[in-house]
Amino acid sequence: MASLSFPRSIIRMVWKQFQRKEITLTSAIVIVLIIFFVGTTLFSPAKPPTFLTRLDDMQIDLNKLKQDTKDAILIEQDDGEVFVAFRLKDSAHFLNDDRGGRLLFTYRPEPQKSSALPLTSATNGRDFTVNMPLPTYPLTLANNTFLINNEHLCSSSLNMSFVVLVHTATENFLRRASIRETWANHRIFRNHTIRIAFLVGQPEKDSTQVLIEHESVMHKDIIQGNFMDSYRNLTHKGVLGFRWVSEYCSHAKYVVKTDDDVFLNVFKMFEKIDTNVFNKQKHIWCPVRQNGTSEIQREKGKWKIDASLFPNMKHYPVTYCNGYFVILTGDLISSLYEASRTTPFFWIDDVYLFGLLVDKVGGVKFETLPNLNLNENKAIECFNSNVTCDMFVANANSDGVMDRLWFRAINQNIALVKKYSNNLLLKNLNTTKT
Structure with missing residues (x-):
């Protein structure tokens, strides 16, 4: 005193x-x-901030929360824990008078008797719980979906053979650079037009975001969604791609979805187009997982599913694709995007994007793509052999492998290279060293 x-x-x-x-x-x-x-x-001793410790009697009006919120970010961790961070305005009714700040909710997906899952908020070392409805449908259905949108990437004046949607992690700058300079380098092809769009979410670090924005300015092929970039947000990323194609590249004949560690023998792709292998409608080509054959993991594993999802089922009830490489006819994309508006969210993207949505659309034909390989060492061995490697798609996870496979594919497919490449590539054929 x-x-x-x-x-x-x-x-x-x-x-x-x-x-x-x-x-x-x-x-x-x-x-x-x-x-x-x-x-x-x-003169008074520092007083710790006051936190709400009970929300049992507090009615949360979601519309009011939206009005009071500057922005909200969904953060999903690999272990299944989910955080929703709300940055509130100074006038937010959730906080006392003029005290601004952040209110952090978390939920853990566990079986519940009610339709709402518990949300807990860690505030000053204490937890409180409230029942609050969870997001039911993909976040990328929202109006503010595109944080970065290169809407002129796929010009309507182009006779677009196919557009490639690459699911890529925000920090994988070198992988994206390798793809741009090898099999997706649209500047070196003729007779067919290809464009590539790299799909990303929000990075954890502001410095990474700055680099992504610079990358987008330089290459104009980045599409960024308003969600955190994490494994459990891949479904959001996939719907983002469907939406972007529907709104900005609907004239593409084919859409390819792949990952940033996948090498495509693009010359064989062109050959399949020219030989009418893909001359169909409402078709998907991929590594197919037939209805009732793919086991649902309940006890452990990377894809462990809670008992409240697909209850009393041992296998997924739809045919779907292993999503590391999928070819879709262009007429499907808008329908798949619209189907996401009425198909409840499921975090395993392969099942959701190429199973549940496809099932909702109906009348879609799956066909198995041959010669796909996910063993990087076998791919290197195949392309290094003296005979032409028959791999259509190969894994290229390690540094430098994408470039090595590309150079070897050029040397092994000279006739196709000459057919589908322009002088920019052809003039370097004799000087290329592997």
Whole structure:
């Protein structure tokens, strides 16, 4: 209390001046309020911020929350824990008067009797719980989906053979660079037009975001969604791709979905187009997982599914694709995107994008693609052999492998290279070293 003796002595002096009518009552009140504010700020011990510790009796109005929120980010961890961070306006009714800040909710997907899952919020070391409806459909259905949108990448004036949607992690700059300079380098091809769009979410680090924005300015092939870039957000990324094609590249004859560690023998792709292998409608070519043959993991594993999802089932009830490489006819994409509006969200993207949505659309034909390989060492061995490697798709996860496979594919497919490449590539054929 000794720390308050100085402001208290001043208050007593002001009171005596008022009693002697040396100052007015209004002036005295103003002076006392100023002294009280300064005194409690400078002389009082630091007071920890006040947090809400109970929401049991608090009715959360989601519309009001949206009005009070500057932005919200969904963060999904690999272990299944999910965080929704709300950055509130200073006027937010969730906080006292003029105190701005952040309110952090988390939920853990566990079986519940009710339709709402529990959300817990860690505030100053304490938890509180409230039942709150969870997002039911993909986040990329929202109006503010595109944080980065290169809408002119796929010009309507182009006779687009196919557009490639690459699911890529935000920090994989070198992988994207390798793809641009090898099998997806649209500047070196003729007779067929190809464009590539790299799909990303939001990175954890601001410095990574700056680099992505610079990359987008340089190459104009980045599409960024308003969600955190994580494994459990791949479904959001996939719907983002469907939406982008529907709105900005709907004239593409074929759409290829792949990952950033996949090498495509693009010359064989062109050959299949020219020989009418893909001359169909409402078709998907991929590594097919037939209905009732793919086991649902319940106990453990990377794809462990809670018992509340697909209850009483041992296998997924739809045919779907292993999504590392999928070819779709262009007429399907808008229908798949529209189907996501009424198909409840499921975080395993292969099942959702190429199973549940396809099943909702109906009438789609699956065909198995041959010569796909996910063993990087076998791919290197195949392309290094003296005979032409028959691999259509190969894994290229390690640094430099994408470039090595590309150079070997050129040397092994000279006739196709000459048929589908322009002078920019042809003039370097004799000088290329593997």
